[in-house]
Amino acid sequence: MLSHERIWRAIDRLAEAHDLTPSGLAKRAGLDSTTFNKSKRFASDGRARWPSTESLSKIIEATGASLREFTNLVDGAGGNYTQSITSADAGLAEPSRPYHMTxxxxxxxxxxxxxxxxxxxxxxxxxxxxxxxxxxxxxxxxxxxxxxxxxxxxxxxxxxxxxxxxxxxxxxxxxxxxxxxxxxxxxxxxxxxxxxxxxxxxxxxxxxxxxxxxxxxxxxxxxxxxxxxxx
Known part of the structure; x- marks a missing residue:
């Protein structure tokens, strides 16, 4: 299931995979350096803020990831480029499947x-x-x-x-x-x-x-x- 927590966690993991902070990932993609800061993820009244599809598209392009690779991170895959995603990681009743970034x-x-x-x-x-x-x-x-x-x-x-x-x-x-x-x-x-x-x-x-x-x-x-x- 796509959730606020999972989408922000995927952004953090994509940054980590390229030895970047969320701020560094934003700058690499040509965005404002504060775009992915923790303070940007919730409004002052506590409402969840979601990243825009434009910003997601830019970080996927800037890192060379594919959309499938990013959605795997949303589903729960961790690590850098080679990862096994288990059904427990993804929250799915599916057999384990390989996650590989060439x-x-x-x-x-x-x-x-x-x-x-x-x-x-x-x-x-x-x-x-x-x-x-x-x-x-x-x-x-x-x-x-x-x-x-x-x-x-x-x-x-x-x-x-x-x-x-x-x-x-x-x-x-x-x-x-x-x-x-x-x-x-x-x-x-x-x-x-x-x-x-x-x-x-x-x-x-x-x-x-x-x-x-x-x-x-x-x-x-x-x-x-x-x-x-x-x-």
Whole structure:
């Protein structure tokens, strides 16, 4: 049964699985750091407050979990990535069943490397061998997914210098998505897709100190969608 206690416990367990506090999980998902604080879970008159579906969607995306994996946590699964859920844990009269979150190694590329020649092909895929590796949780990403280490502060406070974002050159990109784009001049930037037309692309920054950027479509060598971030 879905209950107020179980949904908040699942959020806490998802945070723990990624070595985060509830506040850290909120920040990783681009939410206010107090979103999941204990004080937010009940109103001043004692009424239960529930997290929004939007905030749940964002933390699932930010951690690379699937909806099934999160609902397993709601049902009572604990631990990090591999867990047996018993009928007692889930409160169900069912046999034990395995709970498993897949881990996969993906290459890690620095933004300076991404801007240099010879490190990527024309479609935005890392070229060659010998890259550092990072483990990607979740089984939903395609085989072309890779990791990019952030430099600069144009996406503060969402992404900081040294954060690693997981990107997919093959994922569809829509208005409002977080993206990494490379220009034909070799500039690589993490931005938000503000607008895309057949002839132009507009990108915006989270950090208000940075102005929006506009490019002719022919000036963008490739653009990849950010799936989630690992701080």
């Amino acid at each position: 881990l996969r190694d993906v290459p890690v590329v620095g933004m300076a490397q991404a801007g240099g020649g010879g490190f990527f092909d024309d479609a935005g895929f890392p070229a060659g061998q010998g890259w550092d590796q990072v483990q990607l949780p979740g089984a939903d990403a395609d085989n072309n997914t890779y990791a990019l280490e952030i430099t600069g502060d144009s996406m503060l406070p969402l992404y900081r210098e040294g954060d690693v974002v997981i990107v997919s050159p093959t994922a569809s990109v829509r208005k409002g998505d977080r993206v990494v784009a490379k220009t034909i001049d070799g500039e690589v930037m993490a931005k938000i897709l503000k607008r895309k037309t057949p002839t132009s692309i507009e990108l915006s920054s989270i950090n208000s100190d940075y102005e929006d950027r506009s490019f002719a479509i022919t000036d963008i060598e490739w653009m990849a969608r950010i799936l989630w971030a690992s701080q």
